[in-house]
Amino acid sequence: MPEVSIIMPTYNRADTIGRAIDSVRRQTFQDWELIIVDDGSTDGTASLVEGLDPRVRLIRQENAGCYVARNNGLRNSRGRYLTFIDSDDEWLPYFLEITLAFLKWSPEDQFVMTEFLEDWGVGSRVRHDIYEISNKFPRMARTVGSQLVELPPGESDNYLRVYDTSEPLGDWGRNIAVRAGYSDAALYRGHIFEYLRFRHLGWLPITILTRKALDTIGLFPENYRTAADYRFLGLLYRNFRANMISLPGAIKHNKAVGGRDLAEAHLATGVNEYRYAVHRLPLFDELFWNERKTDPEIKRIRGLYQYYAGRTALEHGKRKEALVHLREASDAVPGLWQARWLGLFVRIIPSIRIASGLYCFNLYLRYVVGRITSEGLGPIDLTRLAVRKLFSGVRRLKARAKQ
Template identity: 25%
Template sequence: MARTSRCWPIPPVATTATRWTSRSRRATRRRSPPQAGRWPQATTRSGSDASASGPAATWAHSRTFRPASSGFSSGVLHGRKPAVPEVSVIIPAYNAERYLRETLESVLAQTYRDFEVIVVDDGSTDRTGAIAAGFGPPVRCIRQANAGPSPARNRGIREARGALIAFLDADDLWLPEKLAEQVPLFDPSASLGAGPQGSVGLVYCHAERMDAEGRPLPTPEARKPTGRVLEDFLFRNHCPTSAAVVRRECLERVGGFAEDYIWAEDWHLWLRLARHYAFAAVPRVLVRHRVHPSALTVQAENAYFGARRVLETALTEGDGAALRAARRRGLHRLDRNQALGWLGAGEPRKARRCLAAAFRSRPLDPHLWLGFVASLLPGAARRQVLGLWKRVAPWVPWDRSGRPGELLAELQRREN
């Protein structure tokens, strides 16, 4: 959810719907061996734009991405090579020359070979396009004017030929077995249920964090829910963008990435998919996610408000009490964890703002009261309280590293 230091500028909201056209798959052919070889900081849309998107509008097809009604004739759907369908890997890239080569090499090193790679150069001003084009098949580079990460991913989906769509950020890495372990879970014989309401629409996996140089960072252990996961995903986003592989037919049904969402646009899409399809997961790390300090400091507040917008617009009037309770828990968790993260990062004023929001949903949570008291203490005393708190209640999710400020502190230590 959090943006790296390479952030797209805010894209203009499209005024006309983009439609998919039905494309025929190319016959499977022998792949030649690989050749050797986020954008300026965005802000969260608010005001009239946020308020205008009610539940019904939010969960309809995106007004900037509306696929055609005709289906895609894939091997998965029509019996042709069902266990190993072709995969299209979509990589949106903006000024990503520092990491793109390594990212592409991690895809070309996959033990599963039936894939294509589509790099969408979203108006880069550096050598991003030249690096992608230099790889040759199976890598294709598509250039477009700068529009943002969601429009770039949607452009990649429209250009894709595969029955399965895999997403990868331009600075993340895949382990060699990723596709080989994920693709078989789409096989009907391995599905969690049968039919359009029970078939697997998305397969994901665990990811570990690394810094800008590729060195491991603290990564919390978390379970990956499977099956019908809408309630679980209302509590939190369990799926990093680079971990997801999605059936193309499912994207055709719910629409692609909502282009008026700058932050948490992946979570927004996963929730829409979870309404109709089961999720499956590989229970081990297959992705390395690169974390930049700005993702935890400069951009953290924007990411928080973006995630809050996703949850606030996630439900429709017809959703029952169970889903509404799950959303309340999700909002409380989001507010509380953001507050505790700010405390760990030494930002007590920002922490108190998030604590106030968390109090409204669950005022008797003892961690909120302790957090409020800690936010009033001077720096040294606050750090001592946080350290004691960590030892007494190690399960409290202080921030995304699982410890109060540990991830941010580790990044700062390495930079110094």
């Protein structure tokens, strides 16, 4: 009986799964089983797994989506604790050791998380949650007139916009953090469910939970192909106190090994971004909107998610859907002039191909200007960037044509 079961769903990840598996095998804590559920891959992913390690179990299924695969893995798991890793991402070596040390030290708690690094393949890595909490959460809160993420008086620690308390790591984790190079890591605790209204908070591959927690919140809904992580974490946060160790436990990669584009797009970006935006709406409704339709703040936040869905619909050439989402956004957030102007833009331009192309070109210009401003890119760098974006755009058009 392994101490922890690790669930890894995969689909056409021959270009990245080796990196992910190696990161599990390099863990400083070794009492684990890795259950890889191959969701009908056609690129030989499964052949890279068979016979690799006696602790690695491969389950094959017909293509049914990430959440069917995760549930399949969970039903076949044997460990006392449960966690997840995606086949295109990477754990840092001490992740299991420090999180399991916490859960054994504090057995009344049902889950713990760490920070994580996001690697876009274009330079430095970003500590995801502290960046979101410090920048994007307050910006969204200001847009909807919320005071929820204001810092407590006299505090400068941005994690405390969300968490209730901060304390140094005890004997259970201090030496592990020092070995990992993060002697300043702290333990943050609190009930964080309400903050999930603003954006994603936390991430499944840096979350480890007990069997009791899974029994309480249940499996993933299988009628979604994307975004259901949001619901899973929401139910976890709603039912239990959150614990977060402020050192990165994993790297979320947006590129394959060597900086190459992923052969299969992420479930929430690229060709899948509109589907993600649409699927997140009913999940937000389940967690926040359905029981709070008289709450003006929740209504405005829902309007911002409609605006996001409208923008991605336009980017993907979906005229009718863009107009519906943008109208919903305008009604929910009267001061959101961007939604009104964008809706007018879509109605005026006679061709959705032209409207989508102009909008994407505008996004590209804003991206380039931002990179020039923040990084001082020169002509050679800009040429490389333009070529990369061109090929990325061609791949996106080919993928869109297959849908």
